[in-house]
Amino acid sequence: MITVFERPNSLTTAKTHYCPGCTHGIIHRLVAEVLDELGVQEDTIGVSPVGCAVLAYDYFNVDMHEAAHGRAPAVATGIKRVHPDKIVFTYQGDGDLAAIGAAEIVHAAARGEKITTIFVNNAIFGMTGGQMAPTTLVGQVSTTAPKGRDSAIQGYPLRISEMLATIEGTAYIARVSVHNPQEVAKAKKAIKTAFEFQIAGRGFTLVEVLSTCPTNWGYTPKESLKWLVDNMIPVYPLGVKKTLEEGKD
Amino acid sequence: MAKVLMKGNEALGEAAVRAGCRYFFGYPITPQNEIPQYLAKRLPEVGGVFLQAESEIAAINMVYGAAGSGARVMTSSSSPGISLKQEGITYIAGAELPCVIVNMQRGGPGLGSIQPGQADYFQAVKGGGHGDYKLLVLAPATIQETVDLMGKAFDLADEYRNPVMILGDGILGQMMEGVEFPAEETPVTLAEKSWATTGAKGRKRNVVNSLYLDPIKLEKHNEHLQRKYERMAKEVLWENYKTDDAELVLVGYGSSARVAKAAVDLARAQGIKAGLFRPITLFPFPKEALQEACKQANHVLTVEMSMGQLVEDVRYNLEFKVPVHFYGRSGGMVPTNRAVLEEIIRWAKSGKGENQ
Amino acid sequence: MLKVEFDEDRCKGCELCTDACPKNIVVMADHINAMGFHPATVVEQEKCISCGFCARMCPDVVITVRKEEKK
Numbered sequence: 239m240i241t242v243f244e245r246p247n248s249l250t251t252a253k254t255h256y257c258p259g260c261t262h263g264i265i266h267r268l269v270a271e272v273l274d275e276l277g278v279q280e281d282t283i284g285v286s287p288v289g290c291a292v293l294a295y296d297y298f299n300v301d302m303h304e305a306a307h308g309r310a311p312a313v314a315t316g317i318k319r320v321h322p323d324k325i326v327f328t329y330q331g332d333g334d335l336a337a338i339g340a341a342e343i344v345h346a347a348a349r350g351e352k353i354t355t356i357f358v359n360n361a362i363f364g365m366t367g368g369q370m371a372p373t374t375l376v377g378q379v380s381t382t383a384p385k386g387r388d389s390a391i392q393g394y395p396l397r398i399s400e401m402l403a404t405i406e407g408t409a410y411i412a413r414v415s416v417h418n419p420q421e422v423a424k425a426k427k428a429i430k431t432a433f434e435f436q437i438a439g440r441g442f443t444l445v446e447v448l449s450t451c452p453t454n455w456g457y458t459p460k461e462s463l464k465w466l467v468d469n470m471i472p473v474y475p476l477g478v479k480k481t482l483e484e485g486k487d
Numbered sequence: 488m489a490k491v492l493m494k495g496n497e498a499l500g501e502a503a504v505r506a507g508c509r510y511f512f513g514y515p516i517t518p519q520n521e522i523p524q525y526l527a528k529r530l531p532e533v534g535g536v537f538l539q540a541e542s543e544i545a546a547i548n549m550v551y552g553a554a555g556s557g558a559r560v561m562t563s564s565s566s567p568g569i570s571l572k573q574e575g576i577t578y579i580a581g582a583e584l585p586c587v588i589v590n591m592q593r594g595g596p597g598l599g600s601i602q603p604g605q606a607d608y609f610q611a612v613k614g615g616g617h618g619d620y621k622l623l624v625l626a627p628a629t630i631q632e633t634v635d636l637m638g639k640a641f642d643l644a645d646e647y648r649n650p651v652m653i654l655g656d657g658i659l660g661q662m663m664e665g666v667e668f669p670a671e672e673t674p675v676t677l678a679e680k681s682w683a684t685t686g687a688k689g690r691k692r693n694v695v696n697s698l699y700l701d702p703i704k705l706e707k708h709n710e711h712l713q714r715k716y717e718r719m720a721k722e723v724l725w726e727n728y729k730t731d732d733a734e735l736v737l738v739g740y741g742s743s744a745r746v747a748k749a750a751v752d753l754a755r756a757q758g759i760k761a762g763l764f765r766p767i768t769l770f771p772f773p774k775e776a777l778q779e780a781c782k783q784a785n786h787v788l789t790v791e792m793s794m795g796q797l798v799e800d801v802r803y804n805l806e807f808k809v810p811v812h813f814y815g816r817s818g819g820m821v822p823t824n825r826a827v828l829e830e831i832i833r834w835a836k837s838g839k840g841e842n843q
Numbered sequence: 844m845l846k847v848e849f850d851e852d853r854c855k856g857c858e859l860c861t862d863a864c865p866k867n868i869v870v871m872a873d874h875i876n877a878m879g880f881h882p883a884t885v886v887e888q889e890k891c892i893s894c895g896f897c898a899r900m901c902p903d904v905v906i907t908v909r910k911e912e913k914k
Contacts, residue, residue, distance in 0.1 A: 279687075280686055280687055280688040280689075281686040281688070282686065283556070283684045283685075283686060285552070292698065295694045295696055299692060300686075300687060300692055301684035301685065301686060301687050301692050301693050301694070302684070302692070302693075302694045302695070302696075303551075303552060303555050303684060303694075303695040303696070304582075304694070304695065304696040304697065304698055305548065305551075305552075306548060306551075306574055306575060306578055309544065309545065309548035309551075309575070312540065312544075312545040312546075312548035312549045312552065313548050313549070313551055313552035313555075314552060315538070315540075315545075315549050315552065316510075316512065316548070316549035316550060316551060316552025316553035316554075316555075316556065316558075316560070317552040317553065317555070317556045317684065319510065319536045319538060319549075319553065320510060320536075320552075320553045320556040320557065320558040320560075321556055321685060321686070324685070324686045341541050341542060341545065342541070342545055342548070344541075345540075345541035345545065349538075
């Protein structure tokens with residue numbers, strides 16, 4: 239028998255603390271598979287966020303920094319400017335990246351920092367118990383908008399990928415999903431492209447991964463995937479939002 | 488080597504480069520803008536990296552990333568910007584990373600003024616950010632001293648794996664004085680940093696982190712940090728000026744110490760046995776040296792550009808053995824040597840007294 | 844060796860693999876594992892086509908998938 243699927247080396251063997259069915263587990267694994275396939279495990283330095291993935295430094299089998307909330311792109315900038323030949327990535331949730339970290343991600347993109355950001359968008363603050371996030375949908379219930387997000391009071395969600403795609407320093411911006419095996423394969427391809435662009439020194443890359451939060455959405459993991467398809471994809475369309483033309487960097 | 492006439496901020500920048508600093512992340516704020524401006528030109532000349540960040544918060548986090556990756560790195564700001572950096576500073580202290588942070592103090596609180604101040608003493612020495620941690624704080628009083636301390640600042644940061652703060656003020660940053668630098672070819676020996684994130688080739692992976700969810704582990708970590716700060720106590724630096732027979736000892740740091748020194752000379756000319764004790768490290772505080780300098784004093788007068796911060800540490804470290812008085816200006820006002828002289832005369836006339 | 848193998852004590856019972864399988868052979872076992880979850884499992888190993896879809900959906904790297912070598 240030949241093995242067609244097993245644990246990637248770039249993941250540690252630690253059991254994760256994530257809730258059953260949380261898509262963080264899938265996304266971590268995809269990043270690790272890509273690092274393995276590109277042969278860069280020993281040359282990679284990752285930055286974990288504050289959020290459910292705060293313990294990502296226990297799960298990615300590479301040099302890791304824990305960053306302050308929202309500041310991972312700045313930390314990654316410091317690392318990459320000191321080690322331009324290494325692969326540097328940040329892994330951030332929607333509170334980390336789009337709320338407190340909005341300035342840092344915009345400016346890392348503007349500077350064309352040659353880092354890769356994995357942006358996990360589950361439209362809610364997970365770790366702290368389900369508060370409203372900048373990507374929470376209008377009408378979606380959360381603990382700090384218990385009647386559902388009211389655009390008159392709490393405004394509208396941010397489409398981060400589209401926003402960042404307008405910035406010249408970006409080289410590859412894509413939004414993907416992980417709600418079935420086919421989409422998981424597409425997500426992996428996007429993540430691999432993003433890291434390949436970094437290796438080629440083309441500029442800032444980001445992959446936004448639509449994700450579920452069964453615990454705080456109040457659905458089972460399987461129901462959550464359906465909620466994602468029915469509600470998130472219409473607001474956050476999948477696809478590549480920016481690819482830097484060949485020959486440019 | 489010849490003396491050059493230089494602005495304090497620029498001399499500080501050059502001194503950092505001579506000390507082997509090759510990475511600077513900062514943001515504009517008066518009165519320290521010449522530091523990033525000078526380094527923007529100078530660092531590329533030596534193959535270093537200068538980056539203007541989008542905020543002081545981003546800058547300190549870039550320092551955190553660079554420091555964790557093994558670099559000799561610095562940031563600078565002034566009071567409101569240092570307030571913004573506080574969370575990042577505690578992360579650097581908690582993760583035990585080396586770096587140099589420069590604060591050219593200005594008037595506060597809030598937006599305050601762009602004129603000099605010394606009202607960030609508490610912030611620098613007692614905490615500033617959350618949690619139990621300490622910065623090693625150096626307080627130069629002249630541009631030459633700033634230059635002389637710069638190499639030490641980076642070396643101490645590396646040795647103790649701790650942020651080191653250079654607590655200056657707008658006067659020090661903006662004034663011009665003749666200054667000599669160590670020769671450019673002076674070799675800088677950099678410590679080996681096996682804990683740094685450089686890509687885990689041929690070694691176990693490194694994690695730079697200040698999170699310890701297990702309280703047993705975090706308590707042990709805090710105890711480890713405290714033992715480090717106790718070891719730092721041997722790094723105390725100070726200056727005694729005419730304190731051997733002084734009956735009234737002035738205490739001050741930085742620019743207000745220079746004013747106080749001038750007042751000491753004016754007082755001596757009038758026959759008053761005044762002296763100046765100038766701490767150069769504010770943490771660790773030179774407690775024994777302070778007590779020694781004040782052992783025959785009837786009065787101690789602390790002079791600061793604040794409403795009274797250093798004075799609390801002077802009282803605390805003298806253990807109430809001698810009365811301690813306070814003279815300060817705030818809001819960007821600078822004490823004059825004549826005004827300080829009047830205070831000296833007042834207390835000298837009053838004989839042995841009680842704490843003000 | 845099994846074509847599809849479940850490291851049962853890692854399984855959190857999320858059931859995402861059950862929907863992913865195109866042959867509908869992934870089921871949740873009756874017994875519970877060390878964490879208190881019903882782990883996913885495949886009884887009808889011979890029906891497995893080694894597509895790996897279950898493993899792709901698993902957030903906890905529970906599943907190893909193998910393929911018979913063609914001679």
